[in-house]
Amino acid sequence: MAYKDEQLYEEKVFKDPVHRYVHVRDLVIWDLIGTAEFQRLRRIKQLGTAYVTFHGAEHSRFNHSLGVYEIVRRILFNFEGRADWNKDERLLSLCAALLHDLGHGPFSHSFEKVFKLDHEDFTKKIILGDTEINQILRKVEPGFPQKVADVINKTYEDKLVVSMISSQIDADRMDYLQRDAYFTGVSYGHFDMERILRVMRPIEDQVVIKASGMHAVEDYIMSRYQMYWQVYFHPVSRSAEVILSKILHRAKDLYQKDYAFSLEPTHFLSIFAGKVTVKDYLRLDESIVLYYFQMWQEETDPILRDLCRRFMNRNLFKYIEFNPNLQLKESRELTRLFTEVGIDPAYYLVVDSSSDLPYDFYRPGEEGERLPINLLMPNQELEELSRQSDIVESISGKKRTDHKLYFPLDFVQTLPDDNPKKARIEVLLGLRKE
Known part of the structure; x- marks a missing residue:
């Protein structure tokens, strides 16, 4: 056989x-x-x-x-x-x-x-x-x-x-x-x-x-x-994902700057260098990644150390609703203020966007076109689902997007109260009224 x-x-x-x-x-x-x-x-x-x-x-x-x-x-x-x-x-x-x-x-x-x-x-x-x-x-x-x-x-x-x-x-x-x-x-x-x-x-x-x-x-x-x-788009899970992404970005950035890791990121080296093989890739799993995060909590680099501690101990970033198209001026001002008070906005001020298209009908020639769900009618003809279902028709082709601005509330709160920049940051983040 x-x-x-x-x-x-x-x-x-x-x-x-x-x-x-x-x-x-x-x-x-x-x-x-x-x-x-x-x-x-x-x-x-x-x-x-x-x-x-x-x-x-x-x-x-x-x-x-x-x-x-x-x-x-x-x-x-x-x-x-x-x-x-x-x-x-x-x-x-x-x-x-x-x-x-x-x-x-x-x-x-x-x-x-x-x-x-x-x-x-x-x-x-x-x-x-x-x-x-x-x-x-x-x-x-x-x-x-x-x-x-x-x-x-x-x-x-x-x-x-x-x-x-x-x-x-x-x-x-x-x-x-x-x-x-x-x-x-x-x-x-x-x-x-x-x-x-x-x-x-x-x-x-x-x-x-x-x-x-x-x-x-x-x-x-x-x-x-x-x-x-x-x-899937829960804002708290996304906060953890933002921190996770920033840890990986920071580790890669430090590697490229020849930073002396206390724990050399051996499993990441080929990925940092952009030369990852299948063998290297298969060596990576979440137990390995979490081991590095656990150990990097004691690194001398303050950003990597802080981000790893946040992720491992669930000290997550807070978030506010944010519209990047309408709040571009506020975003730029926050970036400047964070920099001036010593909080690196590249790692601690993050806009995260999530979007989903729950169902779409066929649109020939469009990028990412999706084949529809077809119903087999009693006469053996095919009908696209949204033509028969009012429920599906109401959400077909409608892409919904959600934006959040993530930041470390504890860093903002520990700024000196007599620092006028703290007050302005809090106003922009909706933590106090003007």
Whole structure:
């Protein structure tokens, strides 16, 4: 029997708080889970700094990846025997679902922004490079790693396979909304996934939804909207993320200035130099990063020391609502005043912006165009979701953006009361009236 067809003697199951069980019968999937690269995901939090706000949010990319695999497994079970589904794509779909987040780094998005890295690029490099993952995928067939990478990269020729893992209603979103809601303890992310899976249909190059399941999809869209604004963009979590980003910026800046670290940032050196390899990247996880932050609390550089202490001890920046377009003059004045009183605005005065587009219809030719969610009507015609749903139509194509100005309140409060600049800073920050 070919390796790609081999099954475990007994089905393996993972107990899961969201899906109850994650079922594994394919030897390929079991072998992939056991690789060093996949096990590393246990040490990468799914929600980055959100645990400082929601203390239960300690779950990992490992949890989530298994969940996405399980949802795709259930989708494919429902697709069996349908004319538009090519059963030969089954194992490819399962592998891509399992490995779609393989390249995430510690504190994922903050890390990527600071060092100009791309987790999707590293996912591809891990799958195609000299790794345990690659060795297993090549046993399926020599070109199989490239196929998996293409699905994750959204360039695979069979768009139906891609749409299950990356679309506006995919297994990735369906898992993280429910999983993140469960671990943060909120109710926003819950929707009737079982109903959605039952009404999913494979049509040519996409997954569509039977019209009778429209209300379950409406619930899913609104759950996503609420999760982004109540959890993912929570201003306290963003404060921790701002400090995290500034720590990484400061460490890189000090390295470039030949600062003598008490603890040499060995694991960061290739990243600071812009020459990071896959091997270097895989050595980094959140336990490593937090170790450096813990030790850097004793560094001689006052900014790095202070920022690390803030992050490790949850002494976060305060924030105010801020409109960068209307408050440009105030921002410039605050920057000047912070500099004059000895507070470095590059690290202690930060505008952070978050934006989300909960659902969009297809706009041909536009950058970042998104394929819509299509409903399969009783007459077998396809209708774009927002044309049938007043709820979805009301939020379609509407991008919402939120801006906050973050600053260290304790630094401002410890300025001498007789310093007139303190009073002006407090007025600009809304801490006192003029």
